[in-house]
Amino acid sequence: MVIAIADGPSQTGATPWVDKLLMKLRQRDDVSAAEEAALRSIVEPPQVYPARRMVIEENEPLDRSGLLVDGLLGRVKNMRDGQQHISELHVPGDFADLHSFTLKRLDHGILALTDCRIAWTKHSAIVTAIEQFPHLGRLLWFSTNLDAAIHRAWTVSLGRRDAAARLAHLLCELQVRLEVVGLADATGYPLALTQNDLANCLGLTSVHVNRVLRELRERRLVTFRGGHVTIADPAGLNALADFSPDYLFLEKRPR
Amino acid sequence: MVIAIADGPSQTGATPWVDKLLMKLRQRDDVSAAEEAALRSIVEPPQVYPARRMVIEENEPLDRSGLLVDGLLGRVKNMRDGQQHISELHVPGDFADLHSFTLKRLDHGILALTDCRIAWTKHSAIVTAIEQFPHLGRLLWFSTNLDAAIHRAWTVSLGRRDAAARLAHLLCELQVRLEVVGLADATGYPLALTQNDLANCLGLTSVHVNRVLRELRERRLVTFRGGHVTIADPAGLNALADFSPDYLFLEKRPR
DNA sequence: CGGCGAATTGACCCGCATCAACTATCGTGG
DNA sequence: CCACGATAGTTGATGCGGGTCAATTCGCCG
Numbered sequence: 001m002v003i004a005i006a007d008g009p010s011q012t013g014a015t016p017w018v019d020k021l022l023m024k025l026r027q028r029d030d031v032s033a034a035e036e037a038a039l040r041s042i043v044e045p046p047q048v049y050p051a052r053r054m055v056i057e058e059n060e061p062l063d064r065s066g067l068l069v070d071g072l073l074g075r076v077k078n079m080r081d082g083q084q085h086i087s088e089l090h091v092p093g094d095f096a097d098l099h100s101f102t103l104k105r106l107d108h109g110i111l112a113l114t115d116c117r118i119a120w121t122k123h124s125a126i127v128t129a130i131e132q133f134p135h136l137g138r139l140l141w142f143s144t145n146l147d148a149a150i151h152r153a154w155t156v157s158l159g160r161r162d163a164a165a166r167l168a169h170l171l172c173e174l175q176v177r178l179e180v181v182g183l184a185d186a187t188g189y190p191l192a193l194t195q196n197d198l199a200n201c202l203g204l205t206s207v208h209v210n211r212v213l214r215e216l217r218e219r220r221l222v223t224f225r226g227g228h229v230t231i232a233d234p235a236g237l238n239a240l241a242d243f244s245p246d247y248l249f250l251e252k253r254p255r
Numbered sequence: 256m257v258i259a260i261a262d263g264p265s266q267t268g269a270t271p272w273v274d275k276l277l278m279k280l281r282q283r284d285d286v287s288a289a290e291e292a293a294l295r296s297i298v299e300p301p302q303v304y305p306a307r308r309m310v311i312e313e314n315e316p317l318d319r320s321g322l323l324v325d326g327l328l329g330r331v332k333n334m335r336d337g338q339q340h341i342s343e344l345h346v347p348g349d350f351a352d353l354h355s356f357t358l359k360r361l362d363h364g365i366l367a368l369t370d371c372r373i374a375w376t377k378h379s380a381i382v383t384a385i386e387q388f389p390h391l392g393r394l395l396w397f398s399t400n401l402d403a404a405i406h407r408a409w410t411v412s413l414g415r416r417d418a419a420a421r422l423a424h425l426l427c428e429l430q431v432r433l434e435v436v437g438l439a440d441a442t443g444y445p446l447a448l449t450q451n452d453l454a455n456c457l458g459l460t461s462v463h464v465n466r467v468l469r470e471l472r473e474r475r476l477v478t479f480r481g482g483h484v485t486i487a488d489p490a491g492l493n494a495l496a497d498f499s500p501d502y503l504f505l506e507k508r509p510r
Numbered sequence: 511c512g513g514c515g516a517a518t519t520g521a522c523c524c525g526c527a528t529c530a531a532c533t534a535t536c537g538t539g540g
Numbered sequence: 541c542c543a544c545g546a547t548a549g550t551t552g553a554t555g556c557g558g559g560t561c562a563a564t565t566c567g568c569c570g
Contacts, residue, residue, distance in 0.1 A: 059501065077411050080497050085414045087407040099404075102397035102510050107404045107502035127389070134386050141396050142357035148399065149354075149362045151406035152342040156332050158413035159340045159458025163558070194516065203414025208558055210518060226567095242335050246314065247362035255357050418526070449548065463526055465550060 015040040017069040020093030020181040035136045042125035046117040056110040062100040071116030086201045093181040114192040168241035188230040270295045272324040275348030275436040290391040297380035301372040311365040317355040326371030348436040369447040423496035443485040
């Protein structure tokens, strides 16, 4: 599950909150110095959001998109009967609602699952930047298509995997995505979610998530406790989850 | 469930296979005559694919994207244990694998579920067209983000709805999407899928889909028989499905 | 030490899978 | 024109994965 990490950004000094986004993009393609400068110039300094605060409400008109700098965000859908579903988790370096650049409102809310820092970028600034640097535009487009690929992987999990494989698959995915931005080492990563959050991602109840976590712990595959995921047996966890990182498009290639 | 349909394309004559895509885009934003001409000029004449033929294999390198002109396509994932999952259905007017423009390969296969006609467009031609017409680029980007919104809706269904609501939701979604391109009237639409195809979309077995179809028929909500969906009680079906077309972004607005 | 959300565990139940048999439909060749 | 084979659809019997309900326990913070 270990990934070769591409070279980090070169000019961290002024706008360090853009660094993880650049790590994510440079994992997939080259980003020229001019493109990097353009990107850094349009992302505003981050703002702080406390855990459990809604960052964006469903259907609210939007003229900016938020880059997650620190913390965890969830794309949440509240249902008639009070149930909640999380359709994607965002980790630092994700342009969490970049899709609002074309959609102009969201079909779901964005919820801070932990304390977060978010750096906003005006849609008008994105228009200007990508008209000047079309390749940068394609990289941003790519990152929304990567989110869609993650949606598809979750769809497959929800449709065709049992609870243990589903949970294992999510933990494998986060391992890879966090490694790309330097927030996981080979043994695991911090994850300040509740079991109920995981249940809302996986289409399960928190009661059942609890039982499955115990099962995975007793099978010595992975431990989730005290806000930290420790992967004891990466190969075994991969096998249980039927996990392949192909859908995360980790290879560097002209886009 | 009836939608106000935006004005159709103006210059159908030469490349009618692009018409439904333009209907879909013009439902959401204006498309100038120049943008229309650029789009028509880069889409090649359609090719025929028989039912059950794989159109694109998972991970195959791609330098073109396919516009579905006639028929139904599915994005399919084949699993280790022989199960299949369909993560999206495509209707005519959908640029089915436009996401390969940035991804360069797909994390899933594209399968012709019925006899299809597909019009290909080279990625290099798309690059040129959208550098000249950035707004057209954003419209195409929008359409991949719309696919992602559909993924999220399916995710919610799979995670939080029971079999009857899940099936009802899919039938409601197809009604709206087909109406936009003129392939559904207020009473229903042709749908040449098997019950097994539906099961593969919904994360169910064909046996259970059969039972639920019977239930929906007996409750006089909707009938699916002989390759045709007849919606007897649109309001009732909507209510059962907890369906709202918000996630399909039907409103016209500058993108 | 008290309060409160999160985690944990047990008992019971139900929706959907599984397995199996049978029918309907349709294209194809004798 | 019918026999047939293949595929899709239909229905019943049975079992299990995960939901539901309820009661503790844990862990953190004031």
